[in-house]
Amino acid sequence: ILIFNIMSGIKVLFSGAPEGDLKSLYKKVETINKKAGPFDVLFCVGAFIGDGPESDEPDADAVSYIVGSSPIPVPTYFIGGYGKGSNLLLEALPVSESKIKYLGRSGVKVINGLTVAFLDGTYDERSYSSKSTSDVDMSLTSCRHYTSSDVQHLKSELQTLEGEVDVLLTCEWPKAVTQGVPEGLLPQDLPIPSPGSEIVAEIVTLSRPRYHLTCSTVGGANLHFVRPPFTHRDLGAGIRSTRFISLASLAHPTKQKAMHALNLSPCNDMDPSVLSSPPEGATPSPFEVAAKRPMPEPEPMPTPNWRFEMPEPKRFRREAPKAIEAPVDIPFDPTSCVIIRNAPWSASAEDVTAFFQGVANVVSVSRPMRPDGKLQSWIRVQFSDSAAAVAALSKDKTEMMGRSIGVELGRAGTRPPREEGEGGRWNPLPSADNRPHDGCWFCLASSAADTDLVMSVGEDTYLAFDKGAVSPSHTLIVPVEHQASTATCTPGCFAETEKYLSALRTFYRSKNLEVVGFERNISLRRGNGNHCHVNTVALTPAAAKLTREKFTEALEDKGFHIGGVIPSGLSPLETQAKLYELVGDGEYFLVILATGERLVSVLPFGTRFPLGLGREVLASLAGTPERAVWKNSASVNHFGNDATTWAEELRTSFEPFDPMH
Numbered sequence: 001i002l003i004f005n006i007m008s009g010i011k012v013l014f015s016g017a018p019e020g021d022l023k024s025l026y027k028k029v030e031t032i033n034k035k036a037g038p039f040d041v042l043f044c045v046g047a048f049i050g051d052g053p054e055s056d057e058p059d060a061d062a063v064s065y066i067v068g069s070s071p072i073p074v075p076t077y078f079i080g081g082y083g084k085g086s087n088l089l090l091e092a093l094p095v096s097e098s099k100i101k102y103l104g105r106s107g108v109k110v111i112n113g114l115t116v117a118f119l120d121g122t123y124d125e126r127s128y129s130s131k132s133t134s135d136v137d138m139s140l141t142s143c144r145h146y147t148s149s150d151v152q153h154l155k156s157e158l159q160t161l162e163g164e165v166d167v168l169l170t171c172e173w174p175k176a177v178t179q180g181v182p183e184g185l186l187p188q189d190l191p192i193p194s195p196g197s198e199i200v201a202e203i204v205t206l207s208r209p210r211y212h213l214t215c216s217t218v219g220g221a222n223l224h225f226v227r228p229p230f231t232h233r234d235l236g237a238g239i240r241s242t243r244f245i246s247l248a249s250l251a252h253p254t255k256q257k258a259m260h261a262l263n264l265s266p267c268n269d270m271d272p273s274v275l276s277s278p279p280e281g282a283t284p285s286p287f288e289v290a291a292k293r294p295m296p297e298p299e300p301m302p303t304p305n306w307r308f309e310m311p312e313p314k315r316f317r318r319e320a321p322k323a324i325e326a327p328v329d330i331p332f333d334p335t336s337c338v339i340i341r342n343a344p345w346s347a348s349a350e351d352v353t354a355f356f357q358g359v360a361n362v363v364s365v366s367r368p369m370r371p372d373g374k375l376q377s378w379i380r381v382q383f384s385d386s387a388a389a390v391a392a393l394s395k396d397k398t399e400m401m402g403r404s405i406g407v408e409l410g411r412a413g414t415r416p417p418r419e420e421g422e423g424g425r426w427n428p429l430p431s432a433d434n435r436p437h438d439g440c441w442f443c444l445a446s447s448a449a450d451t452d453l454v455m456s457v458g459e460d461t462y463l464a465f466d467k468g469a470v471s472p473s474h475t476l477i478v479p480v481e482h483q484a485s486t487a488t489c490t491p492g493c494f495a496e497t498e499k500y501l502s503a504l505r506t507f508y509r510s511k512n513l514e515v516v517g518f519e520r521n522i523s524l525r526r527g528n529g530n531h532c533h534v535n536t537v538a539l540t541p542a543a544a545k546l547t548r549e550k551f552t553e554a555l556e557d558k559g560f561h562i563g564g565v566i567p568s569g570l571s572p573l574e575t576q577a578k579l580y581e582l583v584g585d586g587e588y589f590l591v592i593l594a595t596g597e598r599l600v601s602v603l604p605f606g607t608r609f610p611l612g613l614g615r616e617v618l619a620s621l622a623g624t625p626e627r628a629v630w631k632n633s634a635s636v637n638h639f640g641n642d643a644t645t646w647a648e649e650l651r652t653s654f655e656p657f658d659p660m661h
Contacts, residue, residue, distance in 0.1 A: 009265040010112050011039045012167075016215035016247035016258040017080060020050020022065045025250060028259065030073045036261060036451070041112050042074040045169050046215030046249060049083035054142045058085025068098035075099045077111060079120040079169050080215075082144035090142055103169070105143040106154040108161060113266045115161070117207050118169040119154055121146040122216075123197045151199055158207050164240070164267035164275070168209035172216050174201035177227060177244055179286035187223045201287045208232045208240040210267060210275075213260070215247045224248045224256040229279040230286060238276025242285075269404050271342050271377045323375065324349050326366035326382075335386045336363075338393065340379040341406035343367070352381055355400050360388035390573065393491065408490055409577070442478045442531040452644040455651040456500075458660040460493040463500050465647035466535070468630040470615060471622040472646065473508065473515075473538035477501065484530045485521035487579045487588070495572040497534060499659040501592070504536055507657040514544035514594035516621070518551070518614040521588050522603075534592070535614060543621045544594040551591045551599065554617050558610055560589070560601050568596030589614070 013032065018025040025044075033039055050059060064070040066089050081090055081102045093102055103109065108117045120143040121127075127145035143150070158165070175196035178186060204212055227244040248256035267275060340352070349365040356362050364382035369375055383389045389409060396407040455475065456463040466474040477500045483489040486497060505515045517536035539547070552562055564582040566575060575598070579590070582600045589609065591599040603609050612628065619628040655661065 009263040010041070010114060011037065012112075012114070012262045012264055013039045013042045013074060014213050014245070014247060014260045014262070015042060015044045015250055017046025017048065017249040017251055018044060019047045019249065019251035020059060020062055020083060021251050022070075023061055026065070026070075026072060028250070032259065032261070033073050036454075036457070037074075039074045039261070041114075042076045043116070043167070043169060043213065044076060044078035044080065045213050045247065046080050046171055047083055047251075048078040048080035049086045049089060052084025054082060054084075054086045054144070056084050058089050062089060063092075065100060066092055066098055067096050072099040075101075077101050077103050077116075079103050079118050079143075080171055081105075081120055082142045086142040106146065106150040108154070108157040108165070113269075114166040114264060115163055115266065115268070116167045116169065117154065117158060117165050117203075117209065119146060119150065119200065119203060120171060121150070122172050123199055146199075151203070154203060155206060158203075165207045165209040166211065166264060166267050168204065168207050168212045170197075170200050170203070170212070170214045172197040172200050173214060173246060174198075174204050174212075174244075174287065176201060176286045180230070180283040181227060181286075185228065187225050189223060190225070204242065205232070205285065205287045209242055210240075210264075211262070212242055212244045213247065214245075215249060215258075222248050222252050222254055222256055224258070229282040230284060231278050231282050232285050233288060234276075238272060239278060240275060241279055241282055243279075269342075272345070273374065273377055323369045324365055324367035324379065326364045326380075330364045330382070333382060336384065336389050337380055337382045337409070338389050339408050340381060340400070341408065342377060342403060343379040343405060344401040344403045345375065347379065347401060351401060352379060356381070356383075356392055356395065359394060360384070360392045393573070396491070406490070409573075409580075440482060440531050442476075442533055443482050450643075453647045455647060455654060456658045456660050458496045458499070460490060461496040461500065463654075465643065465650055467643050468627075469643070469646075470619040470624050470627045471537050472650070473513070473536075474618075474622075475504065475536050475650075477534040477536065479532050483532050484523070485532050485588075486519055486534065486576065486590075487521065487583050489532060491573060491576065494576045496659075498572045498575070501534075501536070501596075503654075503657045503659045504538075505594075507654055508538040511538070512541070513538040514541055515539075515592075516544055516547045516594050516618070517592040518618070519590040519592075520609070520611070520614055521583075521590075522609060522611070523587060535618065536592070537618045537622055539594075539621055541594075543623075546621060547591065547593055547617075548599065550617050550621060554613055555589070555601055558613065559607075560603065560609070562591075562599045563602045564600045566598040566600065 013029065015025060015029070029039075029042060049062065058066075061070075062085065065072060076099055078100070079102075081104075090102055093100065103116070103118045104120070106119045108115065110116070122145055124145035128148050128151075130147055173196035175198040177196055178190065223246060225244075225246040229241045229243045232240045232242065245260055247260060248254060248258040250258040344351075347367075352365045353362045361384040362381055363384055365379060366382075367376055367379045381392070383392060393407055393409070395405075398405065398407075450464075450467060453465045453467060454462055455465060457480070460481070461477055461479050464476050464478060466476050477497050479489055479493045481493075483493060486494055489497075501515070501517075508515050515536050515538050517534055519532065519534045521532070522530055555561060566578045566582070570578065579598070579600065582588075583602055587603040587609070589601045589603060593599065612630070615630060616625075616628040619625050
């Protein structure tokens, strides 16, 4: 069973212990990869190799994957390097062309940009006190039980690490990890008190990972457990949070979940203020409040064991950030501005001017403080004219002072943008909360999202079948992140929306149909606000010609009118700029014609717009007026199939036209 948590970033798949059944493992991975991939990397935790003595001959199936003769759909890294024939298998891996790699007994590695710490094996008192393994190749030695030298090696690497740990992989639970968890959130079969390793608990406290993944039989039970996040104390750069996930064994199928998917951005590329924000429902670290029992150590360490006892690394020692005030003698011109996202904390106005030197002429730089006294993560830059602002977009997705940044048009209307932390109705680009919102139907990382209806996923947008479709061709183009509208989404998001629209037109024209659609941007007063979604439907050419007339009539009947037309044939950047010129920072209703033209109705502030208008017109044009009401459509048969089956069929037929493949 797979848990989805899909966001923009590095697509990572985690698996519980396959215990030597690599054929079943990769069969499942291949299915998941086709449905929700492609994934960049697979990490396996728990026993990777089948049960048996390390010195035995390995099973033929395992050998075929290790030497690369059997297909491996996703590059694989594993711990749990022990079991039947593991000595020969691990010896063969370094010279094999297989995509399978053993991480080693312990250490820290950077894989696909992610910093991964790992400790293989489980605690055994005799093995822990055994002869040091420091004189052997750590990547070739099987590790059923770690030694004190393995732990010392990992501690040393963590203490000298220059960045943050994205993922920690172990084969054991940490001791006391369930402390502080409400009883109703604990697995039913969990023994009380729950077992675990004090050494792993120490490693968690030292490494402070964003995610800790393990697969361990706890008290004889094959359990899946996702603990509420817990926070580590502030060491000078803000608190850090860890999410503990224990996967069930893949080799013993049950209803317990054995696979987990994430889309991760490396910690070292993230805004420090995001890393230091405690997740909802977080508890204090159970290891910092639990009583510690003395643990065996080979000898006193010459350096401190605990990161909170260490002097802070130089990277955390910085002066308090200061705001950048815009020159008072330069009038504010929103059409000539860009926003630098994830800007370096120490960046000055001079640094920003130098960054754009040779590209565009900077006339003003500003970076305000938030109402809570913290510095904004973005910088507004004003140029000599709008053409210069467009030219500055060439610096998007580059590095500034060693940090990956984004550059976007500063579409903030005729007034400065609302600052982070303030109230207010409008939420423009610079302060938009694009993080996934649990409960939002359209955020892919939300538990409310129906991922079975997703047809295609890009970097910034995805395409899905509408659960309450008015016709068999009814799809939605949706930003992956929580963005309110196409007028204010990122340029990359808008460009991908255009790609999907173009691909849908090509796909349905091969069937002698034309694609039309609409977008409704209403600032919802409840929940997490509007999450942009563009509705599209394929119509007969005759019906498509009536689209302009029918939408115009429906709008005028409700007291609204078409206030502007955006012609077809423009670039995505030009189209989005034209849209923003028409709607500013207000609400709007937009119609997309088969020709590519857009009809825009600006909605006066305070008016009540009929939310079902768009669906009513599309259902009428499609010849299915009975499906105009979403609740009625979502609860009835989808043209001979359930919604999931129909989405799968549509996904398959659309695949040759998918612009993201």
